[in-house]
Amino acid sequence: MPIWKRNLYVCWFGLFVSSIGMSQIAPVLPLYIQHLGIHSSASIAQFSGLAFGITYIISAIFSPVWGKAADKYGRKPMLLRASLGMAIVIFSMGFASNVYVLLGLRLLQGIITGYGTACTALIATQTDKQHAGWALGTLSTASISGSLLGPTIGGFIGENVGLPDVFYITGALLLVSFLTTALFVKESFTRQDKKILSFKEIWPTIPEKSLTIVMLVTFFVLSLALYSIEPIMTVYVSQISQNSNHIALIAGITFSVSGLANIIAAPRLGKLSDKIGAQKVILAALVVAGVIFIPQAFVTHPWQLIGLRFLFGLAAAGLMPSVNVLIKKVTPDALTGRVFGFAMSAGYLGVFGGAVLGGQVAAHLGTRYVFFSTSALLLLNAVWVYFTVYKKLSRSAGKLPS
Template sequence: MKMWKKNLIVCWFGIFVASIGMSQIAPVLPLYIQHLGVQDTASITKLSGIAFGITFIVSAIFSPIWGSAADKYGRKPMILRASLGMAITIGCMGFAPNVYVLIGLRLLQGAITGYTTACTALIATQTDKENAGYALGTLSTANIAGSLLGPTIGGFIDEIFGLQSVFFITGTLLLISFITTVLFVKEDFTRKNKKVLSIKEIWDSVPEKNLTITMFITFFVLSIALYSVEPIITVYVRQLSNNSRHVALLAGVTFSASGLANIVAAPKLGKLSDKIGAHKVILVCLIGAGIIFIPQAFVRSIWQLMGLRFLLGIASAGLNPSVNIILKKITPASLTGRVFGFNMTAGYLGIFGGSLLGGQVAGYFGMRYVFFITSAFLLINAIWVYFNVYRKL
């Protein structure tokens, strides 16, 4: 087996687990905060929002920093640092004595991030052009699927083993990822740029600035779209379902349906990008995702919503790998880690922004408008991609 294929398998597993670790806390967080001694409902809601969002905000700050370190010292050391650091941090959350220690550990988890950035840069720089779309498409399923399946997995672990087990099991899986990286990931790294570049110098070295910005914003909009329903999904499912006993589980499965579709479709759409061009795939998928959001506002049953979320996962599966393929093609190898780091920052900001947007829009205008506004974001982005990417490439 070729080296890049072995590395792809190990990195896929690690990113999947790391993404679960970032998102699995969502359904159990209010319950765990209550377990830690907070009883007031309003306080639980506020502290849950802080504890969930702080990881992604801090990750947005640190992701470019770790991307730069990957270009300086190699991608494998950054993978090892992030996997071991997150294994310890998430495991310690199960021993948190109070909510403030929990929030501090969530903050530390965000600062330790960089696993996905390092893995993406490693695979992007090692894979030949003929297989880049397939490799990056496969890798993208780990990140998106882990993030979207995380809430369901966290809910299942809580129901079967208990609240604290969510953190212990995730930490153990990340430790396994660390060990497999030590044993199986190979990297022939030679630092190509000895000089430490400032952000301005890095940006000045990027040859296709307009195209790069378009890709960052596309990834940002995709993250907003995938997470805009996160704050409302449980309430929406309760309205659609008569089975109130399992609302949390049904909400988790509904939210995760797009993650399952992503796992199935992303490698195939990545291969398609290699054949016909990523710029074509990204345009069609943006339009498709934008259209699929509209009927979600008019569903009459939970199964209709699940089906549309599954279709959304297929459409979004072509976006993440296409963004990575285009960034790989237009970015010098010496800057790959840093550019992917900036792209991950856009994604983390999109996750936080999507959750915030969904809650605010639903609160002021109603839940249906969350789907309408998200659709508008995607379709406007599709128009911009048509003029800035499709016509240019």
């Protein structure tokens, strides 16, 4: 087996587990905060929102920092640092004595993260051009599916095993990821003794600045679309459900089914982007995803919503690998870690922004308008991509400066 493919499979497992670690806390958070001694409904809601959001905000800040470190010291050391650090921190959450210790550990988790940035940079720089789309598409399934399946996995463990065990099991899996990374990931990295330039200093050296900006924004919009319905999912399912039993379970399935679709479609669409051009896949995926959001506002039964969310997951699966392929093409290898670090920051901000957008739109306009507003953002992004990326690459036959 080629080294890059073995590294891909190891990174996939680690990124899947780390994404679960980031997201699995969502459904058990209010219960765990209550378990830690907070009993006021208002206080539980306040601490839950803070504990969930703080990790993503801090991760957005530190992802470029770890991306820079990956360019300087190598990607494997960053994988080992992130997996071991997150294993210890998440395992420790099961021993939290009060809500403030939990908040501190969630903040520390945001600082330590960087596994996804290092994984993407490692695979992007090791994989040959012919397999880049497939490899990055496969890797993207780990991040999205782990994030979307995490709440369901966390809820299942919390309900059937115990709340602290959610953190113990996730921490143990991350420790396994650390060990497999240490044993099986191989990287030939030559450290550069010269000074590592700041992003402000290296920005002029990036050949396609406008395309890079469009791809970062697209990454943000995709993450926002994936998570805009999270705060309203349970409420929306209860509104359209004819049976009040198992609302939480149905809501978890509805949210996570997009992750299943992503696992199925992302490698295939990544391979398709290698053949026909990543810009074509991105444009088509944005349009289809934007259109699919509209009928979700008119469903009358949860299973209709689940079917549409599955179709959305199939469309969204074409975005992340294609975005990564274009970023790889226009970014020099020496800067890959930092640029992918900014892409990961855009994704984390999208997760946080999606949760905020969904909650605020639902509160002021109504639940169904969350789907309309998200659809509008995806379609506007598609128009921007068409004029700034698709037409430009079509005129140049998809060729970009290396």
